[in-house]
Amino acid sequence: MVTGSDTLQRDQGSKMKKQRESQCTQKTISLLSPLGTIQVSGCENGVHTIQILMDVAPAERSSEAPLSRVVNDSPAETSPELQRCVEWLQAYFSEPQTAGSLPLPAFHHPALQGDAFSSRVLQILQRDVKFGETVSYKRLAEMAGNPKAARAVGGAMRMNPVPLLIPCHRVISSSGQSGPYMSGKGDHLKQWLLTHERQRGKG
Secondary structure: OOOHHHHHHHHHHHHHHHHHHHOOOOEEEEEEEOOEEEEEEEEOOEEEEEEEOOOOOHHHOOOOOOOEEEEOOOHHHOOHHHHHHHHHHHHHHHOHHHHOOOOOOOEOOHHHOOOOHHHHHHHHHHHHOOOOOOEEHHHHHHHOOOOOOHHHHHHHHHHOOOEOOEOHHHEEOOOOOOOOOOOOOOHHHHHHHHHHHHHHHOO
């Protein structure tokens, strides 16, 4: 027997599903950066992903190279959150001392929502580890409430959908070595970012 409450719950569930499906029309903006091309994808609710394409050889990277937008949908269709992300990234590379005062865009990725340990780790990293600072995997695990979860912290860094905005490059080994970045493929980028923050932070 189907009751009125069953029908109501089913209707509410259907509405929520339709809302989830309709609320994400993603756009992608590509930027030139000292790291190579960066692709930012997101919807009107927030940024989904940031991808560093590594199309610039390490010897060609320059700390003085500013960001410039190279591919975009028409400006009228760019969401405010994507535009905020672009402005933050441009400041980070060209005027890093101003990036800390700029508002971060909203995030709209499942890995950054909910109460999972990995989500909590990423939120704490973004909130508490500032420009020019570093933190060890072990210390970040302690900050997230589980001192024995250093390995899980490493897993959370690999899952980070929005590098740079959530600065997984600032998480290093307890020995002081920088450790892997982008599953080991971007170790040279991590070194560049840490050097960039140390040098530009003095200015």
